[in-house]
Amino acid sequence: MKAEVLKGHLDGLLLATLEGGPRHGYAVRKALVDGSGGRFDLPTGTVYPALHRLERGGLVRSRWITVAGRRRRMYELTAAGRRTLDAERASWHEFSSAVSALLGEAPWTATT
């Protein structure tokens, strides 16, 4: 699935990958790929700027740790990030229910 399709949903998806706890950028991207069954295969290099943007927006926070002798930046949700994720999730359920109702298999009854 192309990256353009994810526009508008990327922030919510990134927040969702952090719901279970702190992750670094590579792990966030891997969670996106694995969680979508390989359908959301974003260039890894675009995930980091998106995480930085979420941090500027106060939705995630980051801290540096040292692993195997190299610095690693870990991200985690803030309280505002959790609220935003809840709102995104509710909005998505509402939207997907409406789309499913319209694009479902049952044919529409013709009216005159």
Next chain:
Amino acid sequence: VDRDDVTGTPARDAEADRLLADYLAELSRSLRCRGALATDIEEEVADGLLETVDSYRRTGLAPAEAARAAFADFGSPGAVAAAFRAETKLTETHRLGRRLLVTGPVVAMLWLTAMLASTAPPLQRQLDPWMLLVVAVAALLVSAPAAAFAVAASRPAGRLLLATVASPAAAVSSAAATAGDVTLLVVVTAQVVLLNGHLAWALVLLAALASMLRGMFACRMVARAAPGSLSSR
């Protein structure tokens, strides 16, 4: 898969290390920023690249092939740098605004001191030094508030909506400061060329040098912060 004796991670070879170093060097050149932000971006991307290489090594790829596969996952260094453009632009804007705030009063005081010291005729008759102060104050009245706004709007924890106008504010501040500098330089040059004015040379040259350095710096920073968009959504 060979493993590193110390970390236990899949081992790389010299070619893979060279490929990784080349990628990161290209990224460093493509990022339009310096300092802590550039270092953080480079180290974060390096960590992610190494993780990706390790994951491909575990699937059985040779080190160099694993590195190339990791590059394909990440995108080109230019594309990665472009994706960071919004953030690097804000950081450069913040730095430009702070430096304009600091240098504005310093340059103005240098010029005022130089003019007050240049009291020998014909300067005193031809040009009231207080007129130069008016020019400097007018430039400051536009430049300083615009720079202060740019600094506030581009601060790291700033709101994204305000951040969209931080760069134009910094450009306005730079333009006002540069206009003031150019006016002062033209007036002093005219004094020297047309009137053979008696100037306090050391002070005038110091002020002129400060103006030129600030103008060059402002132009470079504005050019660095200008292209690109803020939001990637």
